[in-house]
Amino acid sequence: KSILCRKCAGDTTEAQVVAANVDTAFLVMGLDRDFNPRRMERLLTMTFDSGALPVIVLNKADLSADGESQRQVIEQLSPGTPVLLVSARVGTGIGALRSFMRKGETVVLIGSSGAGKSTIINRLFGEELMRTREVRAKDSRGRHTTTHRQLLKHPDGGLLIDNPGIREIQLWVSEESVAGSFADxxxxxxxxxxxxxxxxxxxxxxxxxxxxxxxxxxxxxxxxYKLLKEARYLALKQDESAQREQKRRWKIIHKAFRHNPKS
Structure with missing residues (x-):
């Protein structure tokens, strides 16, 4: 089906799988100090590259003085992508979100710590499945309530994957995926x-x-410009890694041939 990946942190040129075999990705962002259109562009690029359907979830609408304007800013990043204003704390917008959880399909939640993913899950399931913690007032940052991936089965038949909060999004995508995310x-x-x-x-x-x-x-x-540069640099590093691996394999073959020339 699909595979959502990001680059591993550090200098290692390896992919880290965020989720696989999902139909829909709920890209969760809070309308407090977590609000960052540039970060959403990264999440959208990663999701488009995976083949999953992105649904943007702007949570904490009850804390925003102008949530509709913020929604319009995010809508402009990807015309046609659903953008939902939600307040998991109050319960508004949960019905629209639940409509994307269909029988036989899998949804994954992706977002930073403190965006309200655990509270959203509790609302979607109608019970306190996930522990929640308050964010820091000075920067709206959350502490990792979810520390490992969990697969949950919704009563209506859909599956939901909860992920720990993502603090850094290093892309593992092609230039074509960046171009697709910036279609305008x-x-x-x-x-x-x-x-x-x-x-x-x-x-x-x-x-x-x-x-x-x-x-x-x-x-x-x-x-x-920045994301395109990252994609080009990643392609270069992947090519270098492939060349090193090819050289390593040829060394093994030559060494084996020297020891067994008649084989």
């Missing part, structure tokens, strides 16, 4: 004067023109 920029690129336009300084750049008009924010364009 990618579609404009076809109208640039030069086919190899980098959207930085070239004349006749449709992307830069859109930024000047305010159709695309400068912050979103910079995020696109």
């Amino acid at each position: 920029i990618h579609s404009l690129a076809g109208s640039c004067r030069f086919r190899d336009c980098s959207h930085e300084t070239e004349p006749g750049c449709a992307v830069l023109s859109a930024v000047r008009r305010g159709a695309i924010s400068e912050a979103r364009l910079q995020s696109y």
Whole structure:
């Protein structure tokens, strides 16, 4: 079905599996100090690359003075992707969220510590299945209530995977996945004067023109540059790792041949 991966922390060029064989990913973000559109872009890119359906869950709507404006900001990141305003503490929006939990399908919750994933689960199941803790007031950061993955069966027949909070999202995706996540920029690129336009300084750049008009924010364009750079660097490191592995295997073959030349 699908596999959601991120790059392992540190210098190791290896993938860490976040979840596999899921149909839908609830991308949870709080409308407190956890709110970060650039972080959501990373979550969306990771989800699109996996093949799962993303559903953006903006939790803690009861704490936001202008949740609708925040929802519109997130909607612009990925037109067509469901964006739900939810307050797990109060219970609003849970019915809409529950509609994505279908019999025979698997949902995974992904988000930072303190985003309210455990409270959402308790609301979805109608009972206190998960322990919850208050976030720090100064930065809305949570302490890891969930410390390991758990698979839960909903009474309606769907399955839900709960993950520990993700603090860092290093991408394990291709350039094509980044382009797909930034469809607004990618579609404009076809109208640039030069086919190899980098959207930085070239004349006749449709992307830069859109930024000047305010159709695309400068912050979103910079995020696109950053994620694309990460994807290209990852591809380079993967190629280097593959070459090292190939050399290692050939050394083993040559060594075996020297010891058994007639075999």
